[in-house]
Amino acid sequence: MxxxxxxxxxxxxxxxxxxxxxxxxxxxxxxxxxxxxxxxxxxxxxxxxxxxxxxxxxxxxxxxxxxxxxxxxxxxxxxxxxxxxxxxxxxxxxxxxxxxxxxxxxxxxxxxxxxxxxxxxxxxxxxxxxxxxxxxxQSVVEGGTLSEQLELHERKVIEQALAMENGKVSMAAKRLGIPRNTLYDHMTRLRIVAKAFRNSDTGIE
Amino acid sequence: MxxxxxxxxxxxxxxxxxxxxxxxxxxxxxxxxxxxxxxxxxxxxxxxxxxxxxxxxxxxxxxxxxxxxxxxxxxxxxxxxxxxxxxxxxxxxxxxxxxxxxxxxxxxxxxxxxxxxxxxxxxxxxxxxxxxxxxxxQSVVEGGTLSEQLELHERKVIEQALAMENGKVSMAAKRLGIPRNTLYDHMTRLRIVAKAFRNSDTGIE
DNA sequence: GATTTTTGTCCGAAAAGTCGGAAAATCACG
DNA sequence: CGTGATTTTCCGACTTTTCGGACAAAAATC
Missing domain, CATH: 3.40.50.2300 (Response regulator)
Known part of the structure; x- marks a missing residue:
C-alpha cells in the first residue's frame, strides 16, 4: 500500500x-x-x-x-x-x-x-x-527466427514438465508423451539439466 | 463506468x-x-x-x-x-x-x-x-503432448507473422527468417491458408 | 552389500523437416 | 487478353529429429 x-x-x-x-x-x-x-x-x-x-x-x-x-x-x-x-x-x-x-x-x-x-x-x-x-x-511473439521462437517455447514447456515432476526426466517424458531418450535429445540440444529441477520441492501434487 | x-x-x-x-x-x-x-x-x-x-x-x-x-x-x-x-x-x-x-x-x-x-x-x-x-x-501449458504444444505455439507464431504481413507468405517468411518454401511446408502441415489473413486490413504499419 | 531401479549417454536406422529449383496457378494492370 | 509479378505446389537431395536398444554410472531398495 x-x-x-x-x-x-x-x-x-x-x-x-x-x-x-x-x-x-x-x-x-x-x-x-x-x-x-x-x-x-x-x-x-x-x-x-x-x-x-x-x-x-x-x-x-x-x-x-x-x-x-x-x-x-x-x-x-x-x-x-x-x-x-x-x-x-x-x-x-x-x-x-x-x-x-x-x-x-x-x-x-x-x-x-x-x-x-x-x-x-x-x-x-x-x-x-x-x-x-x-x-x-500477450505479445507471445516479438521477433526473431521461427526456430528461435519455437525453441523458446519448447524450453518453457519442457522446463515446466520437469518442474512438475521434480526433475524426473522419465516422468516428464511420459507426461509429454514422448520416449525418454527423445526428451534427453531435446534437453541436450537446449542445454537443460534435469538436476536443476530436483529437490526444489516445487512439484505439484 | x-x-x-x-x-x-x-x-x-x-x-x-x-x-x-x-x-x-x-x-x-x-x-x-x-x-x-x-x-x-x-x-x-x-x-x-x-x-x-x-x-x-x-x-x-x-x-x-x-x-x-x-x-x-x-x-x-x-x-x-x-x-x-x-x-x-x-x-x-x-x-x-x-x-x-x-x-x-x-x-x-x-x-x-x-x-x-x-x-x-x-x-x-x-x-x-x-x-x-x-x-x-498464464497457463501457457495445460497438457497434451510436447509436439501438440509446440504445434499450437508454432501455429500462433506463423499466424501472427502472416497477420502482420497481411497474408503475404513471402514477407512472413522473411520476417520469420526462413525460406518461402519452408514456410509453405509448415503451413501445409498445419493447414494454414494465407488467404485467411489477407484483406482483413489488420496489418501493422 | 547385493539387487533393482533410474539416470544420462551413445548408436543407428527410420521418419520427418529443410530448402533450392522449377513449374503451375493466380493476381495485377494496362 | 497478354505480360510480368506473385503465390502455391511439387520434386529431390540434404540435414535433423525421432526413438528403440544398449550400457555404464548413480541412486534407491531391501
Missing part, C-alpha cells in the same frame, strides 16, 4: 501539525512549503498523493492541480480550502481535484480523506502494473 | 430528493426503503455502490455494512449519519464504510462522495477483470 503524502503548505505551523497527524496514522508525510519545492516529487509513478493548500503566496493551488494532472491524471490531489469557501471548492472538484477539506479541518476527516485518496492511488498503480504484465504476456 | 447507487433510506421524502439529485448528475439511483428490500441487489459483482441511512426503524445501518462487506469487501458503502454525530461516523469508518455524510447533506458533497465511491468500485471491478484475464493467459 502506498502511504506517501506530499504536503504543500506554506504555513509552517499548520504543516507540522499535519505531519504529526499523519505520522500518528502511519502515513508518510513529505512536507514542502511551496509548489516549486514540491514539483520534483510529482511524477507519474509517484507512490502517494498530494495534499495542497489552495491559497499560497507565490503560486495558486490550481496551478498545482494542473501540473499534477499533466504529469498523471490519476494522481489524487486533495486541496485545503478556506472555511466554507464553497465556490472555490466546487471549482477545484470540477478541475479534477480528488477531494477538498475545509480549513481548519478535523484530523479524522483529514485521515479518512487521505486514506481514500491513497487507496485510489494504490488501485490505479496496481491496475497499471497488471496491465503491463498482461501486454507482456 | 459504473453509475448505480443502491439507496437504502426509509424517509421517502429524503429518498426521492436523493434520487432527483443523482438523476440530475446522470447517475442511476436504485431507491429502496429498507435493508430487506435492498438485500437481493447486493452481490459481489454489483456494478455500483451503496448509500444507506444509518438509523432505520427495522435494521441498523451497521447491519447493512456488515452484510455488504460479507458479500464483497470492496463494495463501497456510504452512510448517512445524523448531524454532527461524530462518534457514530467514526465507528462507521472503522467498520469499513467508504465514507459518511452528515444529514442534511449538501448535494454537491453527496455527488462528489458518490462519484469517488463509484470510481473506486470501477477500479476494483476492472482490476478483477484484468486479473482473470491474466490467470487465463
Amino acid at each position: 502506498t502511504t506517501k503524502v506530499l504536503i504543500i503548505e506554506d504555513d509552517s505551523a499548520l504543516r507540522s501539525s499535519i505531519v504529526q497527524t499523519l505520522e500518528l496514522e502511519d502515513l508518510e508525510p513529505i512536507p514542502t512549503s511551496s509548489f516549486t519545492q514540491a514539483r520534483r516529487s510529482i511524477r507519474s509513478n509517484f507512490k502517494g498523493v498530494v495534499l495542497s493548500d489552495i491559497k499560497m503566496p507565490d503560486r495558486d493551488g490550481f496551478e498545482v492541480l494542473n501540473f499534477v494532472r499533466a504529469r498523471d491524471p490519476d494522481l489524487p490531489v486533495v486541496l485545503l480550502t478556506g472555511y466554507s469557501d464553497v465556490p472555490t471548492a466546487m471549482r477545484a472538484m470540477k478541475e479534477g481535484a480528488y477531494d477538498y477539506l475545509e480549513k481548519p479541518c478535523n484530523p479524522d476527516r483529514l485521515i479518512d480523506t487521505l486514506r481514500r485518496a491513497l487507496d485510489h492511488r494504490s488501485l490505479v498503480l496496481e491496475n497499471r502494473a497488471i496491465r503491463d504484465e498482461l501486454v507482456d504476456q | 459504473t453509475t448505480k447507487v443502491l439507496i437504502i433510506e426509509d424517509d421517502s421524502a429524503l429518498r426521492s430528493s436523493i434520487v432527483q439529485t443523482l438523476e440530475l448528475e446522470d447517475l442511476e439511483p436504485i431507491p429502496t426503503s429498507s435493508f430487506t428490500q435492498a438485500r437481493r441487489s447486493i452481490r459481489s459483482n454489483f456494478k455500483g455502490v451503496v448509500l444507506s441511512d444509518i438509523k432505520m426503524p427495522d435494521r441498523d445501518g451497521f447491519e447493512v455494512l456488515n452484510f455488504v462487506r460479507a458479500r464483497d469487501p470492496d463494495l463501497p458503502v456510504v452512510l448517512l449519519t445524523g448531524y454532527s454525530d461524530v462518534p457514530t461516523a467514526m465507528r462507521a469508518m472503522k467498520e469499513g464504510a467508504y465514507d459518511y455524510l452528515e444529514k442534511p447533506c449538501n448535494p454537491d458533497r453527496l455527488i462528489d462522495t458518490l462519484r469517488r465511491a463509484l470510481d473506486h468500485r470501477s477500479l476494483v471491478l476492472e482490476n478483477r477483470a484484468i486479473r482473470d484475464e491474466l490467470v487465463d493467459q
Whole structure:
C-alpha cells in the first residue's frame, strides 16, 4: 500500500501539525512549503498523493492541480480550502481535484480523506502494473527466427514438465508423451539439466 | 463506468430528493426503503455502490455494512449519519464504510462522495477483470503432448507473422527468417491458408 | 552389500523437416 | 487478353529429429 503524502503548505505551523497527524496514522508525510519545492516529487509513478493548500503566496493551488494532472491524471490531489469557501471548492472538484477539506479541518476527516485518496492511488498503480504484465504476456511473439521462437517455447514447456515432476526426466517424458531418450535429445540440444529441477520441492501434487 | 447507487433510506421524502439529485448528475439511483428490500441487489459483482441511512426503524445501518462487506469487501458503502454525530461516523469508518455524510447533506458533497465511491468500485471491478484475464493467459501449458504444444505455439507464431504481413507468405517468411518454401511446408502441415489473413486490413504499419 | 531401479549417454536406422529449383496457378494492370 | 509479378505446389537431395536398444554410472531398495 502506498502511504506517501506530499504536503504543500506554506504555513509552517499548520504543516507540522499535519505531519504529526499523519505520522500518528502511519502515513508518510513529505512536507514542502511551496509548489516549486514540491514539483520534483510529482511524477507519474509517484507512490502517494498530494495534499495542497489552495491559497499560497507565490503560486495558486490550481496551478498545482494542473501540473499534477499533466504529469498523471490519476494522481489524487486533495486541496485545503478556506472555511466554507464553497465556490472555490466546487471549482477545484470540477478541475479534477480528488477531494477538498475545509480549513481548519478535523484530523479524522483529514485521515479518512487521505486514506481514500491513497487507496485510489494504490488501485490505479496496481491496475497499471497488471496491465503491463498482461501486454507482456500477450505479445507471445516479438521477433526473431521461427526456430528461435519455437525453441523458446519448447524450453518453457519442457522446463515446466520437469518442474512438475521434480526433475524426473522419465516422468516428464511420459507426461509429454514422448520416449525418454527423445526428451534427453531435446534437453541436450537446449542445454537443460534435469538436476536443476530436483529437490526444489516445487512439484505439484 | 459504473453509475448505480443502491439507496437504502426509509424517509421517502429524503429518498426521492436523493434520487432527483443523482438523476440530475446522470447517475442511476436504485431507491429502496429498507435493508430487506435492498438485500437481493447486493452481490459481489454489483456494478455500483451503496448509500444507506444509518438509523432505520427495522435494521441498523451497521447491519447493512456488515452484510455488504460479507458479500464483497470492496463494495463501497456510504452512510448517512445524523448531524454532527461524530462518534457514530467514526465507528462507521472503522467498520469499513467508504465514507459518511452528515444529514442534511449538501448535494454537491453527496455527488462528489458518490462519484469517488463509484470510481473506486470501477477500479476494483476492472482490476478483477484484468486479473482473470491474466490467470487465463498464464497457463501457457495445460497438457497434451510436447509436439501438440509446440504445434499450437508454432501455429500462433506463423499466424501472427502472416497477420502482420497481411497474408503475404513471402514477407512472413522473411520476417520469420526462413525460406518461402519452408514456410509453405509448415503451413501445409498445419493447414494454414494465407488467404485467411489477407484483406482483413489488420496489418501493422 | 547385493539387487533393482533410474539416470544420462551413445548408436543407428527410420521418419520427418529443410530448402533450392522449377513449374503451375493466380493476381495485377494496362 | 497478354505480360510480368506473385503465390502455391511439387520434386529431390540434404540435414535433423525421432526413438528403440544398449550400457555404464548413480541412486534407491531391501
